[in-house]
Amino acid sequence: xxxxxxxxxxxxxxxxxxxxxxxxxxxxxxxxxxxxxxxxxxxxxxxxxxxxxxxxxxxxxxxxxxxxxxxxxxxxxxxxxxxxxxxxxxxxxxxxxxxxxxxxxxxxxxxxxxxxxxxxxxxxxxxxxxxxxxxxxxxxxxxxxxxxxxxxxxxxxxxxxxxxxxxxxxxxxxxxxxxxxxxxxxxx
Numbered sequence: 001x002x003x004x005x006x007x008x009x010x011x012x013x014x015x016x017x018x019x020x021x022x023x024x025x026x027x028x029x030x031x032x033x034x035x036x037x038x039x040x041x042x043x044x045x046x047x048x049x050x051x052x053x054x055x056x057x058x059x060x061x062x063x064x065x066x067x068x069x070x071x072x073x074x075x076x077x078x079x080x081x082x083x084x085x086x087x088x089x090x091x092x093x094x095x096x097x098x099x100x101x102x103x104x105x106x107x108x109x110x111x112x113x114x115x116x117x118x119x120x121x122x123x124x125x126x127x128x129x130x131x132x133x134x135x136x137x138x139x140x141x142x143x144x145x146x147x148x149x150x151x152x153x154x155x156x157x158x159x160x161x162x163x164x165x166x167x168x169x170x171x172x173x174x175x176x177x178x179x180x181x182x183x184x185x186x187x188x
Contacts, residue, residue: 010128013080016087019130024073029062037129046139049103064102070095078118078165086124092162093119093137097146104142111146116162 015035022032033054040057042050049064051057076092094116095101100109119137123130143149144158151158155175164170173180 010125012082012085012087012123012125015125015128015130016089016123020075023061023066024069024075027066027069029058029066032061032066033058035130037126037131040129040131042133042135044103044135046137047104047106049106050133050135060103068100068102070098070101072096072098075119076166085126086122089121089123090165091119091121092165093117094162104137105146108146108148113146114159115142115145116159117141117145118162118165 019032019035022028022035036054036057039053041052042057042060044050049060051060073093073095076094078090078092080090081088094114096114097105097111117137119135122134122136124132138156138161140149140154140156141158141161144151144156149156157175160170164172
């Protein structure tokens with residue numbers, strides 16, 4: 001039997017939701033690790049934080065992730081794609097920067113500012129457990145929102161990126177400025 005046939009017998013959504021509940025609601029490191037394979041890895045792509053292997057990942061979760069997320073941290077679901085051995089979750093990740101968030105803002109002291117960003121998690125499963133996670137977000141948007149990056153003159157945006165994901169009627173092409181305006185009267 002192929003690996004994907006074995007994995008297909010598991011309810012991947014339930015496994016992923018259980019894992020997230022332990023990370024963000026009960027904040028239980030041991031329970032979180034119990035949802036994973038013996039040698040998992042997590043890679044937060046923009047900041048290269050996470051862990052490879054049980055011990056490094058447990059250390060990361062225990063001291064830099066699970067307990068460090070601000071109390072108002074929320075994940076607002078946008079879309080989910082479920083395959084035979086992976087889930088792709090698109091969400092808005094929101095928090096007030098009231099504590100150190102080592103995994104997203106390493107070395108940055110709390111600013112008290114609200115951050116809301118689109119975030120994508122690609123989660124691979126093996127034998128009914130999480131094997132690895134690749135987590136993506138726009139770090140420039142985070143830095144704009146906490147005041148470390150001035151967006152003036154740069155093609156970056158702040159919280160409006162999250163608003164546009166949730167409200168598709170928001171206008172497009174604002175960062176293009178004059179280039180967008182020049183095409184207004186051209187034939188299409």
